[in-house]
Amino acid sequence: MLRFNIIRKFTTSIISRNDQNYLSSTVYALSTAPARSAIGVIRITGPASESIFTKLTGSVKLPKHRVSTVRKIYDFSNDNKVLLDECLVLYFKSPFSYTGEDLLELHVHGGVAVINKTMQTIAKLHTSIAPVRLAEPGEFSKRAFQNQRFDLTEVEGINTLIHAETEMQRVSALSSMKGDTNLLFNEWRERILKNIALLTTVIDFGEDHDIEEVNNLFDNVNLDIKKLETEIENYLFKIKRSQILLDGIKVTLIGPPNAGKSSLLNILAQDDKAIVSSIAGTTRDAMEVPLDVGGYKIIVGDTAGIRESQDIIEQEGIKRAKKKSLESDINILILPADDLNTEKEFLSHAIELIRNTDKEYIVIINKSDLIISNDKDDILEKLSKQLNISKDRFSFISCTNNEGIEKLIQNLTKRFKMVTFSDKEDPITISNRAKEILSNDVLFGFQEFYKFREMDDIVMASEGLKSSVDGIGKITGEAIGIEEILGVVFSKFCIGK
Incomplete structure (x- = not known):
């Protein structure tokens, strides 16, 4: 710990030489989104935090540590007392704050005009003795590091947590x-x-x-x-x-034309992301849609139906579909229950994907609403022989009435855990x-x-x-x-x- 303290002091001295006011300055910034909202949080950290509180509120009493109070804040410049807002004020006394310095938070009403006027008023409180300036990117966390509140792995973890979009990204951070x-x-x-x-x-x-x-x-x-x-x-x-x-699990929908790939994408997205038509070959190019499924960020790729074609544009779409499936983490192979004459071109590529031990795959039979239950065994028998996989690797769904969709999502979530190893332990990230x-x-x-x-x-x-x-x-x-x-x-x- 002694060595660590010496190094921190060394770091501080370097920064002080680069900017004489760096550590003595009090900095402020808007910590919430710069847009209209219910509340806007303005953070202030540094030695002048208490002074800023008294100058904004007109109070001679210092704020209490970690006690929230409702205060009116004013602009006292030009000998005028202009009311800015009535807001919630929180004060954290050094060293018991996020930055390790005195830290003041103003929870003002989230109107753009209120926020801008308050920020402008804080800027006017700058003096040569007590410099006040706008914070640089990450400066609050940088000061927390310099004051030994966190090490670099912890502050990087905080940044990752801020940018987490899904539950599993949150856990990993x-x-x-x-x-x-x-x-x-x-x-x-x-x-x-x-x-x-x-x-x-x-x-x-x-x-x-x-x-x-x-x-x-x-x-x-x-x-x-x-x-x-x-x-x-x-x-x-x-x-x-x-x-x-963090990047998103790459999931590719692959199948012959008119198998229901675009329909399934729309169901997973709960939105009309792709054009759906009964005309085979509607999808010509690969498209990607980021989704949150089961707490996992996934990038679902809808692709052109794979078949033999003389159409130059469709051929390029098929080429891209094959390429995307080979780059995917998980492939969902979709077969139509109403047409078991599987395209040879697709059959050949599907077997290649199944044999690739580095890739996870799921095989589903769509349009189960068009068949009777007695025919399912015959369909499984035929397709399992064509793809040379056991019958239990297949599952039936219907994009028309959502039959089997919930089970498919459960199966997908299970595969997500396997791909990321989160089935064995909590994910980690650096x-x-x-x-x-x-x-x-x-x-x-x-x-x-x-x-x-x-x-x-x-x-x-x-x-x-x-x-x-x-x-x-x-x-x-x-x-x-x-x-x-x-x-x-x-x-x-x-x-x-």
Whole structure:
């Protein structure tokens, strides 16, 4: 913790040199959407927060910590007392606030005019002694980091949580925001440091160890680094799977013409996203629609019906349909119950998809409302032979009366869990910056250790591990030179965060 505090002080001194007023300034920003709403929240943080409260309210009494009060706020400039609004005021005393500084929140009425006038009035309170300025993107969170309220993995988790669109994206962001990621990375860091310490004892007191002792120590360090490497590689694999939650699971509807792909898309979207017609070949191009299904963000692709065609435009649509299905995470193969003469072109491609073990697939038979129950066994018998899969892989639906749709969504949700590994544990996510550092710095440092171990160069092997430690420091914010990282991290935040 001492080292961490020293580094934070070093970081602060750098920022102060770049901008003398950076940490002494009081900053403000609108933290809610800049549009008409019921409430607009204006946040103010910094040493002049209490002064701004008294100047806006005309009160000589300081606000109470974490106690909400209803106050009238005024513009006292030009010797006039102009009422701005009657609003809810919240005050958080340093260090018990989001930023670690005095922090004031004004919950004003959400009219654009009210918000603009209040912001303009705050700007007028700037003085050379107590500078007040508009906050930069992510500055509230940056100050929270500088005041040791959070580490970088936590503030990046907060940003991911803000941008979460679905329930599973929310869950995946929580691990970083709660500090779980920081605990894991610090555990890895401590293990690497212990191994560096062992190597350092040999470097400093090598004459006290015989060759066999040195080799045994080297072997023990090598064994522990191998275990750690496996853990980090497995972690990166989980991250890759969980990343699908943020990007959206790619689901492609594939089938012969007039099978009901566009109808199913409209049902999943609960909107008329695609043109539906009884004329075969209506869909000529692939279209994508982002949806929330079962708490998962998915990107559903509707494609052209696959069949043999002499139409040049339709041929291009079929080509794109095949390409999209090969890039998809899950393919929904749709077959029409009223036409079992499956197109050879589609049949060939469907078998290719089914044999691809990297792809999840679901096979559904649409238009079940047009057949009687006694015919279902005959249909299953024929199609299972054509596709060479068991009968239990098929399910019947009807886009006309919604038969089987609920069961299909349940099946899809089950597949979503499998694709993202969220069926085994809660999904996790870290920033692209952190992923690159794990691969390019931490794991690279391990490779350097292995290389120099083979050369019996204990000094350089130790240096390789030090680069791994520095890599973890870059992720959590415990690295010298962190000012270069901060701009990348906080530039992605909204102004009021």
